[in-house]
Amino acid sequence: MGAAKNIWAILEAEDESSGNNVSQIPYSSMVVDTSLPLPRIIPLLIELCKDLFKNWRELDDSLFSVERVSGGITNLLLKVSVKEDTERQVSVTVRLYGPNTEYVINRERELQAIKYLSAAGFGAKLLGGFGNGMVQSFINARTLDPSDMRQPKIAAQIAKELGKFHQVDIPGSKEPQLWVDILKFFERASTLRFEEPDTHKLYETISFEELHKEIVELREFTGILNSPVVFAHNDLLSGNLMLNEEEERLYLIDFEYGSYNYRGFDIGNHFNEYAGYDCDYSFYPSKEEQYHFIKHYLQPDKPEEVSIAEVESVYIETDAYKLASHLYWAIWAIIQARMSPIEFDYMGYFFLRYNEYKKLKPLTFSLVTSSLSASV
Template sequence: MGEEVKVSDALIGVGQGSEAVVAIPCSSIQIDISLPLDRMKPRIVNLCKDLFAKWSSVDESCFTIETVSGGITNLLLKVSIRENSGNINLLTVRLYGPDTDLVIDRKRELQALPHLSAAGFGAKLLGIFGNGMVQSFLDARTLSPSDMSITEIASEIARQLHKFHKVAVPGSTEPQLWNDLFRFLDKASVAAAALKFDDSGKQARYESIPFQEIRAEISKLKDLTALLNAPVVFAHNDLLSGNLMINDKEGRLYFIDFEYGSYSYRGYDIANHFNEYAGFDCDFSLYPDKEAQYDFFRSYLQPQKPHKVPDHDLEALFVETNTFRLASHIYWALWAIIQAKVSSIDFDYLSYFFLRYNEYKKQREACFSIAQDYLSRLK
């Protein structure tokens, strides 16, 4: 039977931040993410029995497993368990992709999860295993990229993000963006040196990646954004459509999957979300225009009185967001190089690198000009 690990849980609104320690079942079992669902089922059943004693004697025929979504790093499964009493229990099993620890700080994720859950975000953490976690099931559908631009949904995302950025997670509150970017750059350089493609054209493209140029661009961007004095918050950092779910009947929106969460800049989190309007196809013509951004900012800055937001606050957040927009492109471009080396998931990470880095170069001059013009007017 699985063991238990202690997870510190801040009880929001109880005892003014007093902490309790919650015991979470833990198993050493690992499950191969590349297995077809029929071969994965007995392993998932074994995992559930190992983690949760109350299902240890339930027959395998009482378990039903289906894919909820297949991301480009994780696999999400819905597990239904029919007990002898007839009760149906629903769980979500998240399987990490191979070597995702190269880009994800799992310790940081597990530290943040209970605090975000206590504040009403995501699903409840029920168990941890060798290469994933088990959470409560959310009765909701995953958004599509086009859903995010619907006015009512965009406003609710903004209001929820305002609340999300208020959550205090223990540990250092130093922004991690630049540390992560330089770490990704180092790992991507190593990955690039070791990666070989059978396709000579693809190999030539890979060898053309300008790592020294990227390092210089990161440094310039870091220096420019430092002048903006952007507020630091605990950020989601991966607010794409696949990490947003909605219960249409109740009209309730959920943020899920906090594995990239860290203290970062609020403008980065918002900009990263806006970039995700493009979807994995990277149709950046879908990036929200200034009017749509301002509508989002109003709901974010003052959820209860969006039309009371001063113009200067809107402009400041517009500049902040559209400067950090560039950092988001570099982040995921470098991430893609690392994934090209380690991931077994069928996704063209090399092309994704060029889509993101080329968009960075396309937007760089305009975004730098917006920031520099704004800063010159503040003097």
């Protein structure tokens, strides 16, 4: 709770000096216990909203309703609706951070980026903060499924939005964070102990010496590609994409992992997410599907005018960085296996991602090396 308040204090100080208005965003010191069943969380959320928004403080609790929107493998999202009068109902989204997520998520970095991304039209508007979460405007749209991302029309929309997202300027350091974050994850993952004997036995089968060598080798290999550095989403899975089909408007949401990073990583990571949490990589986009996405990313208004050479260059770059995506989330999963209370086979997820990395590595290295040799 104290750490969260400190983050908001930092943002207020920064924005007072720059003339922005994030200091006007209300903050509550409340912490909502995410381990409680929903019926017990509901009155706490009502209390939280009344604490944050003064125009709701005198309203009767019966005018509030709460429903679960979704729950990924890090956060819990809830929709709070309020009947402000007989004709007007307002809804907000309350995002409860998963316990121990500070081990893998830089909340200060996230909050610093949100206000600029929101101003650029991305995601939901930040309305308030509290000890273990935030309140944002409610987006009237459905969350995508992995299969949606394969549809050519939706893929083109995602590519167009990602292209615009990558053009947003976020003040501060522009240094790419990929290898900084991976090495930080590695340091934490390599010193864990598990209470469950079976999980610890699995953990002991991981060769961290081998894993570190792979990180160093891949960092050097991808470095020769000179992938442009952009402000990247870094977690563009289907659950972080919403679509209002009536308005044909696509939303990129949840910027927890957002940072300056390599363009190839953000696109390659998105392609990996076609496989879903089950990691069925038979759904990884074909070369034709990747070309379709890349063309709309580079030139959404006239995709067919993008040169094949330019598309092929991004395709090669993306193919290399998809390996980094596998390493990133594999090592992330080891930490989550120890820290997260959410029922998900994180250790199994590590092996799925790391085994896919090892399977693809020789093919990708050969493809990239051949392409670079041909272009000399």
